[in-house]
Amino acid sequence: METYQVIAIIGVIIFLYFIFFKNKNSAQKEISSLSEIEYMGSSTMTFDDVAGNYEAKQSLLELVDFINNPQKYTKFNVRMPKGILLYGEPGTGKTLMAKALAGEAGVPFYAVSGSDFVQVYAGLGAGRIRNLFKKAKKSGKSVIFIDEIDAIGKKRAGGSIKGSDEGDRTLNALLTEMSGFADDSGTLVVAATNRIDTLDKALLRPGRFDRQIEIMLPDKNARKDIIQLYLKKMRAEDVNIDELADLTVYFSGAMIENLINEAGLAAIREGSDKITDRHIKQAYLDVLAGAEKKDYDNERQKTVTSYHEAGHAYVSRYLLPENKIIRVSVIPTSKGAGGYTLSTPGTEEVMTKRKIRNHLCVLMAGRASEEVFFGRDNITAGAQNDIEKVTSLALDYVSKYGMHDDAFINYQLLSDKLRIPLPSLESSVKKLTSEIYEEVYKIVEENREKVERIARVLMEKEVIYRDELDNLI
Ligand code: ADP
Ligand code: ZN
Numbered sequence: 001m002e003t004y005q006v007i008a009i010i011g012v013i014i015f016l017y018f019i020f021f022k023n024k025n026s027a028q029k030e031i032s033s034l035s036e037i038e039y040m041g042s043s044t045m046t047f048d049d050v051a052g053n054y055e056a057k058q059s060l061l062e063l064v065d066f067i068n069n070p071q072k073y074t075k076f077n078v079r080m081p082k083g084i085l086l087y088g089e090p091g092t093g094k095t096l097m098a099k100a101l102a103g104e105a106g107v108p109f110y111a112v113s114g115s116d117f118v119q120v121y122a123g124l125g126a127g128r129i130r131n132l133f134k135k136a137k138k139s140g141k142s143v144i145f146i147d148e149i150d151a152i153g154k155k156r157a158g159g160s161i162k163g164s165d166e167g168d169r170t171l172n173a174l175l176t177e178m179s180g181f182a183d184d185s186g187t188l189v190v191a192a193t194n195r196i197d198t199l200d201k202a203l204l205r206p207g208r209f210d211r212q213i214e215i216m217l218p219d220k221n222a223r224k225d226i227i228q229l230y231l232k233k234m235r236a237e238d239v240n241i242d243e244l245a246d247l248t249v250y251f252s253g254a255m256i257e258n259l260i261n262e263a264g265l266a267a268i269r270e271g272s273d274k275i276t277d278r279h280i281k282q283a284y285l286d287v288l289a290g291a292e293k294k295d296y297d298n299e300r301q302k303t304v305t306s307y308h309e310a311g312h313a314y315v316s317r318y319l320l321p322e323n324k325i326i327r328v329s330v331i332p333t334s335k336g337a338g339g340y341t342l343s344t345p346g347t348e349e350v351m352t353k354r355k356i357r358n359h360l361c362v363l364m365a366g367r368a369s370e371e372v373f374f375g376r377d378n379i380t381a382g383a384q385n386d387i388e389k390v391t392s393l394a395l396d397y398v399s400k401y402g403m404h405d406d407a408f409i410n411y412q413l414l415s416d417k418l419r420i421p422l423p424s425l426e427s428s429v430k431k432l433t434s435e436i437y438e439e440v441y442k443i444v445e446e447n448r449e450k451v452e453r454i455a456r457v458l459m460e461k462e463v464i465y466r467d468e469l470d471n472l473i
Pocket of ligand 1: 049051089091092094095249253254
């Protein structure tokens with residue numbers, strides 16, 4: 001071979017190498033920008049893999065049919081949600097639910113996490129969102145899951161024009177993509193968050209994440225189901241499930257799963273071929289030692305909280321029957337509240353004087369109930385949040401609505417006009433709240449058997465739903 005031929009061949013090789021290398025490089029870039037998208041193919045999870053969460057499962061079950069037969073719904077011009085928001089404590093099974101939805105419907109599952117979008121280069125976040133939807137569209141029907149949506153969907157600061165913000169751009173891309181696909185495409189976007197209170201309202205509007213499903217910490221029955229679900233997968237003997245359900249109060253599904261896994265490990269370490277009650281107890285202590293211990297006596301705390309919430313629930317039914325109570329629970333949330341009475345406002349929107357007073361009564365009913373049943377010296381700090389709300393509403397009542405003592409005054413305006421400091425409202429607000437407290441104290445006292453009945457059921461079950469409450473009263 002002549003030298004020039006060798007040189008030519010080497011040249012061609014280098015040339016080809018460069019082309020190849022360049023292509024490979026850009027291909028790699030493409031892949032890395034997509035790498036955070038988890039593609040599960042068709043999820044093999046079903047709702048049988050999810051224990052508890054009965055109501056949430058029910059609402060998702062309806063959506064399975066919608067994914068499979070979207071025309072059935074669009075034919076009647078029934079608008080089904082495009083976006084579903086699952087919200088609640090971490091580890092309660094939100095991701096699991098979304099996977100189960102895809103599994104039951106037999107469609108591919110695409111997942112990303114909002115936290116992956118934080119601190120990406122300009123334009124990349126929006127590009128990723130578009131990529132995600134492009135991929136999902138290609139497979140026809142699918143479930144697109146966005147975990148930690150609060151990371152991209154935080155409330156925008158006080159309506160300021162911050163359109164150039166990368167977070168805003170990512171959020172806008174998401175909203176555009178969501179309105180972009182047809183109602184009968186059989187694609188659903190499911191998002192999850194632990195912090196629904198921080199979400200931008202734009203996300204919750206119709207046509208976006210307009211169906212919101214709360215995923216709660218499991219109550220006792222749900223905990224039993226979760227325990228059984230995971231014990232079934234292992235070899236277990238003589239496990240006292242009822243007792244374990246009591247022990248695991250305030251645990252999430254993930255924590256229970258972890259506990260049983262630890263028990264399995266303990267059994268294996270010991271060379272035993274079965275999990276017994278002893279392994280569970282050992283794992284329980286290990287898990288507790290790892291978690292933060294509470295320094296109050298749980299039983300006592302639960303009792304007081306039960307009477308507190310029973311007070312709210314009863315007085316709410318008594319004075320504001322048009323507000324539908326959804327549930328009353330004494331399962332604490334991460335926000336530190338010991339219990340919670342969740343109700344939806346009635347359709348009648350007019351806030352009359354009587355209504356506002358009734359509302360104040362309901363807010364104070366927890367504290368009143370504590371005092372009725374345990375005495376003035378034993379009231380607890382559990383009413384802290386209620387007192388905050390009472391103060392704010394009572395202040396409006398006096399200083400804005402002109403409802404107190406016929407003082408027809410907007411105090412803010414008064415002080416602005418007169419260029420003097422705001423007159424002290426303290427005594428008026430104090431007077432109002434003590435009037436109301438007297439009123440609600442009487443109601444609880446006169447109906448103490450009913451309040452007690454609710455409290456006892458709460459101590460036993462931790463959660464009471466609407467129908468049960470109706471039966472109790
Ligand atoms: P979240 O998305 O709400 O933080 P995950 O879905 O990631 O919670 O839950 C983590 C794990 O905990 C699940 O994979 C599952 O093993 C277990 N788990 C949580 N809740 C449940 C439940 N209700 N039923 C069965 N397993 C659960
Ligand atoms: Zn309260």
